[in-house]
Amino acid sequence: MTVPLPKQAYPGRILPVTLPAGPGGTPVTVGGQNALSLAPEGEKPNAAAIGMEVRTGGGDLPPALAKAFECRATDPVSLAGACANDWGAQFLFLSLDGCHPDGGGQPVEEGARIVHEVLAAVSCPVIVGGCGEEETDAKLFPAVAESAGRPVFLSYADEKNYRLVGGAALAYGHGVVAWSPIDINMAKQANLLLSDLGVPPERILIDPLTGGLGYGLEYTYSIVERIRLAGLSGDAMLARPVLCHLGDAWKAREAVDASETSWGDAVLRGRRWEETTGWACLAAGADLLVFRHPGNVEAFREAAWR
């Protein structure tokens, strides 16, 4: 008996995007495929890239991360070094949450200085994330764009701030992460706006907003699938690599609460909560995944077959 293998061919192809590295570092290229993830078909020149988040803000670490970071300095520059050199992160996502008015309120210059130091300390590609507060970010992105010693990606540009962030990226040769709130039309719109501004397509990544496991992950899952299917069907504005930032997984009570003994060990559970979010995003089609737990970086890098 012969069963024909139901391989599927698509007319479109995801645009390859390269995140540049510093001197001596390895750049990261994602995209370039003409098939869905996980099915053994089509051409998939690049595996999903696995990165780690480094935060400038303080705040208590969840039990799983406290254990994983044990005995290490957790200031951003030292942690960045550990992520890149010891734990195998292919790129860093440096979140300047310390500049948020509620998260310490570091001055913008301090944020820009940390970016500069981290870029000097590691050679892997870096994505610099804003603090999430509109007014602060409006000052932060131009400052970072100017003071970064080498090309990075700026995260995020949305419908409101795309001129500012896109402009800063163009002026200093950076890339842009186009953010939209779990909405395929807004994802497309953000890419159109950046294109109109003149940002080259090979310097744009899509961030569809990643809901953590149990807290909206299913919306992200379906939006990523729809963005990918649209891109493979020939919609050039959506045929871009997708970045899933898994930070939301650590906001879940289930990932951090050690008081519920019937939920099992909080150290393992927290790690699994992030890992589960990551596998679902990979299955949906994500090209870049941003973790906080070193063990998950290792697990995903070993599974680079996708």
Next chain:
Amino acid sequence: MALTALDIYKLLPKTNCKDCGFPTCLAFAMQMAAGKAGIDKCPPASEEAKAALGAASAPPLPRIVVGTGDRAVTLGDEVVLFRHEKTFYHPTAIAISVSDALGDEALEERLRSISALSFERVGQILAVDMVAVRFDSGDPARFAKTASASLARCGKPLLLSGTCAALAAAIREVGASRPLLRPPPGETAAGAALAAAEKLPLAVSARGIEGLAAALAAARAAGATELVADPKPADAAVAVADSIFIRRLAIVHRAQEIAYPTAFDLGQGFPRPFEAACLLLSKYASLLVLDTADPAEIFPLLTLRQNLFTDPQRPIQVDPGIYPIGKISPSSPVLITTNFSLTYFTVRSDVEAAKTPAYLLIAECDGMSVLTAWAAGKFTSESIAALLAESGISGKVDHRTLILPGMVARLSGKIEELSQWRVLVGPQESSALPSYLRRLPPAAFVPVHG
């Protein structure tokens, strides 16, 4: 091979009578071709058409039921490849393994830990579905005894993995509970004969899709009809590829010879079982067997399953209305949010954590979260003002102060214009509610007079 919409259309009355609920016969034919409508919806169809299209409108993936009563588990019966196209109907069943080589005490402990794998999230109970009994002892009587104890202790449907001699012994004890039989690959025909005689579902195992198609044919030839397919992959990458191809063959190609619910055994040294479980939950597995009974691993898996099997068109909702939290009084704060279940339960648990008794006002927003409902025009100054006037909340408290989610701070002015209520803007994130509520001065909720 599946019939195309045009093939189906040719067999329909072509009168566009709309009895089926679709505007034209062609539209109905397209729905049927997609597996989303059946010929039973077309009363005027000829007998010939009903006979020809009955098979075409059968679910592309058969429905297999394991177990009996409330705890019965349905495998298969899916119609789409992507959940946004419609929904996934039957959540991947999760079976936790038990070895019949365990001593009495260890067995009791294992069954206790399996029964404990139950968690409450957003008003739903998440639990593992089945117990998978493995024949490791070499003694069929012992296997039967373990199956019997597993059924009695956990009350969940059983997957019985063993030789036909062991299966036959176990069926005498637990056959009435409708277990799923899983003989080794070398005993497919004998196992199928046993399943056919006892009218029980059968899991057929053989490596790869080709091998599986041959084994399934052998099982059918031996009289078994309710089949589950296990492609026995070597690792997670092969497992998920097999799962995707089998589901596509069923849904897109209507290849009936391989269109069965899938089962994967991720125990007994399967490499990286947690990774495989996450990927197979995402990509179409109907049944997973796991050796771990660690709640730290099972809880995230069950939550992923809950997420992916939620109907995208019908988010989990709670009823709109007034929800008192704690020992409320007429001076308790009033908070408002939407009827998206996750939003409700998150806010509720944060208010409980604050230990401040409060009223939670839930607005009808089609189960959307605050920001989505606002963007969709379901959570507006007008709808909130109307709810304040009509819900009866003003009879329960003697103040007129509303705490609004920080995400929709911009609505506050208009609400104050439209209602008799003063608005306090709460935090953006629900997690900040405990500290926010504790900091509120009692003077915020003084009675109104006049």
